[in-house]
Amino acid sequence: xxxVTQPEKLLSVFKGAPVELKCNYSYSGSPExxxxxxxxxxxxxLLLRHISRESIKGxxxxxxxxxxxxxxxxxxxxxxxxxxxxxxxxxxGTYKYIFGTGTRLKVLA
Amino acid sequence: KAxxxxxxxxxxxxxxxxxxxxxxxxxxxxSVSWYQxxxxxxxQFLFEYFSETQRNKGNFPGRFSGRQFSNSRSEMNVSxxxxxxxxxxxxxxxxxxxxxxxxxxxTRLTVV
Numbered sequence: 001x002x003x004v005t006q007p008e009k010l011l012s013v014f015k016g017a018p019v020e021l022k023c024n025y026s027y028s029g030s031p032e033x034x035x036x037x038x039x040x041x042x043x044x045x046l047l048l049r050h051i052s053r054e055s056i057k058g059x060x061x062x063x064x065x066x067x068x069x070x071x072x073x074x075x076x077x078x079x080x081x082x083x084x085x086x087x088x089x090x091x092x093g094t095y096k097y098i099f100g101t102g103t104r105l106k107v108l109a
Numbered sequence: 110k111a112x113x114x115x116x117x118x119x120x121x122x123x124x125x126x127x128x129x130x131x132x133x134x135x136x137x138x139x140s141v142s143w144y145q146x147x148x149x150x151x152x153q154f155l156f157e158y159f160s161e162t163q164r165n166k167g168n169f170p171g172r173f174s175g176r177q178f179s180n181s182r183s184e185m186n187v188s189x190x191x192x193x194x195x196x197x198x199x200x201x202x203x204x205x206x207x208x209x210x211x212x213x214x215x216t217r218l219t220v221v
Contacts, residue, residue, distance in 0.1 A: 043112070044199065044212040086152065096165040097144070097210075099152035 002027050004087050006100035013077050014108050021072040021103050023061075023087030031089040033063055033070040034097070038084040047072075047085070057081070077107045111135065113202050113213035121219045127188040130216045134181050134202030140164075141183040142210065143175060146197040155198075158183055159205075190220045 005024045013019055025031065033050040048056045050063040050070060061072045070087060087100040114133040122128050134141050142165075143155040154167040158177035175185040181202070187194055197217050201210040 043214045044201075046209050046211075049209075088152075091165075094157065094165055096142075096154050096157060096167070097152070098154065099144075101151045 002089070002098055004089055004098050004100035006085075006087055006103050008103045009101070010104045010106065012106045012108060015079055016076050019072075019074045019077045019081070019105065019107075021085050021087075021105065023070045023072065023100060025068050025070065025087075025089050027068075027089055029091070031091070033061070034088045034090065035059070035061055035070075035072050036086045036088060036099075038086070040083070044086070077105075079107045079109060081105060082107045113200055113211050115198075115200050115213035115216050117216060118214065119217050119219075121221060122190050124190055124192060124220055126190050127186060128190060128218060129184050129186045130198055130200075130218070132183045132185075132200030132202070132213060134183070134200075135211055138202035138204050138211075139181055140203045140205060140210075141177055141181065142201045142203075143183070143185050144199040144201070145169070146199055146215070147195075152199070155185065187218075192220050194218065195220045 003026045007022055035047040036044050037047045038044045059074045061070050063070050084102050084104050086102045088097040090097050116131045140159045142157040144152050146152045156175050157165040161177045172188045177183045197215045199215045200213045203210040
């Protein structure tokens with residue numbers, strides 16, 4: 001079955017600490033992986049996608065096909081990073097996203 | 110430019126009724142997708158439309174339907190509402206495949 005798993009519902013870290021939001025997937029084929037973020041009272045927005053291999057707001061994510069993971073990382077968390085983060089995969093070339101259940105990141109001062 | 114607009118923002122309906130939700134994509138975007146978000150099931154894909162044609166469909170009963178107009182605006186309809194249909198319904202638009210999808214703020218539907 002095609003599935004995205006985010007094992008942590010809530011992750012609390014102190015400002016300046018490293019952050020890693022875990023995402024594992026199961027998919028037969030070549031998926032496209034994404035991270036979406038939702039800040040308080042804002043709409044869901046794309047943070048990054050694996051095919052672009054870029055760093056956004058200091059966040060990076062590497063697709064590990066062997067471990068079927070797409071963990072989101074940031075070396076030094078900022079308070080403004082506090083938000084809900086969703087990992088998603090899509091059938092290549094479509095917008096049929098399969099979302100994980102999300103991880104709420106709280107960055108403490 | 111204006112973002113994805115969903116109307117209405119909030120809606121209360123009675124079991125058995127039907128409801129129509131509207132989504133106006135970003136100007137120039139041709140693809141519109143719909144998602145249902147609930148605390149128990151999270152975000153689930155409903156369907157995607159492109160140039161007035163349904164291109165992909167999720168695993169929802171036939172009570173959930175949608176359409177897209179020539180100006181790319183999209184509507185989704187839910188007939189014979191059930192309590193379990195209470196959810197936040199999100200719409201996303203994009204220009205085409207492999208381009209970023211932009212989400213609306215959603216319509217919160219409550220079925221009583």
